[in-house]
Amino acid sequence: MRTKIDLGSSGIIDLTDDVSYAITYAIADIRNPEKRNASYSKTIRIPGSPNNDYKFRFIFEIDIDCNFNPNLKAPCVLVVDDMPQLTGYLQLLKIYRLENKIEYEVVIIGQLGNIFTEWGEKYLSDLDYSDLNHYFLKSVQIATWTANVGTRYVYPMIDLGNGYNGMRYAVEDFYPAIYVKEYIDRMFSLAGYTYSSTIFNSDFFKRLIIPTNKQLGLKLGDITPRIFSASNLFSDTYNYSLTSSAYTTAISTVYNFSQALVNGSGAFNVATNKWTVPISGVYNLVYGGEIARVNTDYATLRIKIILKRGGVYSVLGMSVTHVGTSDVTINPITTMNVNLIMGDVLYLGIEAISVGVASNTLTIAGDENADFRDEVGVYTTTEGMLIDMNYAIPEQIKIKDFFTSIIKMFNLYIEQDKNQSNLLLIDSRNEFYSSGVVVDWSAKLDMMQDLEIFPMGELDAVKYKFTYKEDSDYWNTKYKNAWQKVYAEENYIVTNDFLKAENTTELIFSPSPQVNVYGLDRIIPQIINIDNVGNIERPKDFNIRILYYGGVKTTATAWSYESVIEGNTLLTTYPYCGMVDDVDTPDVMLDFGVPIEVFYDTNVYSNNNLFNKYYKQFIEEITDKDSKIVTGLFALTPLDILKLDFRNEFYINGNLYRLNKIYDYNPIAETLTKCEFIKIKHANSFVKKRVIGTGVDSVFSPDNPLPRPSRPFLPIVTSVISPDNLIHPSVIGAVVTGTGNVIGAGVENPTILGSSGVIIASGVRSPIVIGTNNILVDRSNAVIVYGVDLTASSGIVTNGTYTPTIYNIHNVSSSTALVCNYSRNGSMVVVSGCVRITVTAIASNTQFEISLPITTAMTAISQASGTGTEETGLYSASIQANTALPRVTFRMLPATNGNMVIFFIFQYQIV
Numbered sequence: 001m002r003t004k005i006d007l008g009s010s011g012i013i014d015l016t017d018d019v020s021y022a023i024t025y026a027i028a029d030i031r032n033p034e035k036r037n038a039s040y041s042k043t044i045r046i047p048g049s050p051n052n053d054y055k056f057r058f059i060f061e062i063d064i065d066c067n068f069n070p071n072l073k074a075p076c077v078l079v080v081d082d083m084p085q086l087t088g089y090l091q092l093l094k095i096y097r098l099e100n101k102i103e104y105e106v107v108i109i110g111q112l113g114n115i116f117t118e119w120g121e122k123y124l125s126d127l128d129y130s131d132l133n134h135y136f137l138k139s140v141q142i143a144t145w146t147a148n149v150g151t152r153y154v155y156p157m158i159d160l161g162n163g164y165n166g167m168r169y170a171v172e173d174f175y176p177a178i179y180v181k182e183y184i185d186r187m188f189s190l191a192g193y194t195y196s197s198t199i200f201n202s203d204f205f206k207r208l209i210i211p212t213n214k215q216l217g218l219k220l221g222d223i224t225p226r227i228f229s230a231s232n233l234f235s236d237t238y239n240y241s242l243t244s245s246a247y248t249t250a251i252s253t254v255y256n257f258s259q260a261l262v263n264g265s266g267a268f269n270v271a272t273n274k275w276t277v278p279i280s281g282v283y284n285l286v287y288g289g290e291i292a293r294v295n296t297d298y299a300t301l302r303i304k305i306i307l308k309r310g311g312v313y314s315v316l317g318m319s320v321t322h323v324g325t326s327d328v329t330i331n332p333i334t335t336m337n338v339n340l341i342m343g344d345v346l347y348l349g350i351e352a353i354s355v356g357v358a359s360n361t362l363t364i365a366g367d368e369n370a371d372f373r374d375e376v377g378v379y380t381t382t383e384g385m386l387i388d389m390n391y392a393i394p395e396q397i398k399i400k401d402f403f404t405s406i407i408k409m410f411n412l413y414i415e416q417d418k419n420q421s422n423l424l425l426i427d428s429r430n431e432f433y434s435s436g437v438v439v440d441w442s443a444k445l446d447m448m449q450d451l452e453i454f455p456m457g458e459l460d461a462v463k464y465k466f467t468y469k470e471d472s473d474y475w476n477t478k479y480k481n482a483w484q485k486v487y488a489e490e491n492y493i494v495t496n497d498f499l500k501a502e503n504t505t506e507l508i509f510s511p512s513p514q515v516n517v518y519g520l521d522r523i524i525p526q527i528i529n530i531d532n533v534g535n536i537e538r539p540k541d542f543n544i545r546i547l548y549y550g551g552v553k554t555t556a557t558a559w560s561y562e563s564v565i566e567g568n569t570l571l572t573t574y575p576y577c578g579m580v581d582d583v584d585t586p587d588v589m590l591d592f593g594v595p596i597e598v599f600y601d602t603n604v605y606s607n608n609n610l611f612n613k614y615y616k617q618f619i620e621e622i623t624d625k626d627s628k629i630v631t632g633l634f635a636l637t638p639l640d641i642l643k644l645d646f647r648n649e650f651y652i653n654g655n656l657y658r659l660n661k662i663y664d665y666n667p668i669a670e671t672l673t674k675c676e677f678i679k680i681k682h683a684n685s686f687v688k689k690r691v692i693g694t695g696v697d698s699v700f701s702p703d704n705p706l707p708r709p710s711r712p713f714l715p716i717v718t719s720v721i722s723p724d725n726l727i728h729p730s731v732i733g734a735v736v737t738g739t740g741n742v743i744g745a746g747v748e749n750p751t752i753l754g755s756s757g758v759i760i761a762s763g764v765r766s767p768i769v770i771g772t773n774n775i776l777v778d779r780s781n782a783v784i785v786y787g788v789d790l791t792a793s794s795g796i797v798t799n800g801t802y803t804p805t806i807y808n809i810h811n812v813s814s815s816t817a818l819v820c821n822y823s824r825n826g827s828m829v830v831v832s833g834c835v836r837i838t839v840t841a842i843a844s845n846t847q848f849e850i851s852l853p854i855t856t857a858m859t860a861i862s863q864a865s866g867t868g869t870e871e872t873g874l875y876s877a878s879i880q881a882n883t884a885l886p887r888v889t890f891r892m893l894p895a896t897n898g899n900m901v902i903f904f905i906f907q908y909q910i911v
Helices: 050-059 111-119 138-145 180-191 220-226 399-410 429-434 474-483 610-623 638-642
Strands: 003-006 023-026 041-047 074-080 083-098 101-110 168-170 177-179 194-197 208-211 228-231 237-241 259-263 274-276 281-293 299-309 312-323 328-340 345-354 361-365 371-376 412-416 423-428 438-440 452-455 461-467 490-493 501-506 514-516 523-525 547-562 569-578 604-606 628-634 649-652 655-665 673-679 690-692 751-753 768-770 783-785 797-802 806-810 812-817 820-825 828-839 846-851 864-870 876-881 887-892 898-909
Touching (some): 041 083, 083 638, 111 180, 111 399, 177 180, 180 194, 180 399, 220 371, 281 299, 399 610, 429 610, 461 610, 490 610, 523 569, 783 828, 806 812, 812 846, 864 887, 876 898, 887 898
Parallel strands (some): 194 423, 438 649
Antiparallel strands (some): 003 074, 041 101, 074 083, 083 101, 177 208, 208 547, 228 371, 274 345, 281 328, 281 371, 299 345, 412 423, 514 523, 547 569, 649 655, 820 828, 828 898, 846 887, 864 898, 876 887
16 A cells, blocks of 8 residues: 555554545745745545544544544655655544444645644734733833844834924823734744744744734723722710810821721722822822711811822822811812822821810710722723733734735745644745746657647736735725825836736735824834824824834934833933834835835835835836746655755756746556646846935936835924914914914915914925015915015025923913924024923913023014913913013913923014
């Protein structure tokens, strides 16, 4: 008998006949180049025998009634003439009872097909990532920026519309991104496989990341451990000492509670009446109660919610109540959205001044309504919390779909190692063929029958489309509406007058256009939505993305990295990621094709993209008019199949071919086998090019891969300061004072200050009109001040950045200067930016001044004008010239005190 089925350590299966089978071997389907067909299977019947019964009983858990476990498998090799032909797994499908005989129906599943079988319908979120759990802290995030790439996760800078114009990012503005290789390693481990891959182990691939695409929040099970509620019984009575002259210290006497009605983590200690914060987060703290007085003196009572953190006490909320001889309801305390850190201690303090006798005792009895409790203030993940990485995984993404998109993205070829059944060899198409040798099959061709040769023109597609999946965030929608295609899409058109079909290779990932956010030099992905009044919204979720992590880069504009727990840090570096490895010197691109437009100023771009690097040579070969498909009959042996390697080139009667398919090979039948080849017409290898252009409306062409640049200066919100203006809902970033102004559809970042009757035409970008009435602005970047069109003048034109000096004049205790922008045209200078100040008192006249980028001595306050807005939009500041010193003066009446950021724009005249 020529056939054996070897189960490895379990031994050889008994067979009564040779296993006759026909298998098609294929490396790729030319007509659908995004599909791979490297799997195979064979269903056969095996006779019952003492040897087979014994083996199968233990392998497949067969009981006396012939029930078995269909989920079990055994590694096997199908051998013909002592030469392995099929390697994979054997699975039991059915057991047949034929009178006194038993037969087993089994299937042998080839390796690649089986890894997809192992994954089945499982999702990425079904894998366990708990070993990646970590605390949501600034120090943890920073540590990932320089950690080894390719493993675990990193915290890159992606702008999700945090509302601070790119100058401030809090810990909560950074989300983890798991490396693609980390996902792949876990997927292969789940299936019991390993891989050998040059591309997967390259530095480039190790830098690919999958950002978290949803807001991280608390699960139902996360709420209970955070909650407590303390109260008293009706019969409880407590005595508190009074003083006639002063309140006690900030620490106060501890308010007594007799029971904790809710104590999810046991963190409220009834003996000490104190709650130790079990989990960092944002909380609301609430107190309310009723006091029954039993002594006769009057008193003024203070009850405080006190926080003890690291030996330092602070009061979070306070109630002041005048109590007498009758029952009185205490004024409640509600303190909202307090950032608390694990280990903080909170309690109620009570203190009072007696109006009557000194050292009297205040007796509280029957305080059954007293209630001190907490609530979860914010249900999204907040600083200091433990990040459960199992909830940071993109949802509804099947493992097989994820891996298939990686295959499509890099045109990967996958085959099973001949010596190790669970090892897959993975290479890009070009690398795959570069490692082959030439094999002579001339003698195997049946010369009695002609070779069939027909042109590759039999392919049924005239257009090969390579694209990411469309998404609905602002920048993807903007690009799609402008150019009627998905960002970074590539379309390859075959010259053929008869074909109409389109072949589409689409990934599950969506593109992430990089943006010159807020006019800064940090060109990063910005994933945002814009509501119908122009406000930037942080998306709740978005389609899965794939990006390149480029490491830590420098920035000319410092940004504040802010932390409630670890303090604020001013940084001039940031963790870069994007679809380009480096926007200044681009070399590696995640585009399929060079985009028609990018949303930042650039005069350099590379065509070293996915299509050119991984698909171009292949597509040009199979679509060339001189390329041919050749089929013939060949006398193949088990030894040929054992040595079969699709990497090789096959020499047949003076020509070189690539093997595409072997149809219905049957080693037992000893018949000729049909083989399909591609007659090789080598396309030129792709040579990457980095083009340097003018940076002004450069349009892509095959020889000039330079997209059209644009500058999307997006402010935080559309802020129409004055009423009676007509603003189209699609307008972004408008700042308007005056009346009767009209701004058309699609206008971006218009500024109209102290003007009326101004009309901004649709589609105009970044116009500035100051002190000018009844004009039409129909071009982008126009600057019109007091009726003078500065952009039409021939004066001095310059621009740059500077860090102003801040002078704290009134009600400002401290201030911090940040890098600001300015542009000069003739005698007019426009300045924009932001400053950070600390306001002392609420609703008090507040004044500070800043220096000018170009010094001048102004003689009238009208020679400088502008407006400033507090970061949340609660109040604004006026800006005017200082006639004594080369500065401008900010005046405002703040509704809050403490730290705040003021964003501003003003213009002044050089005199």
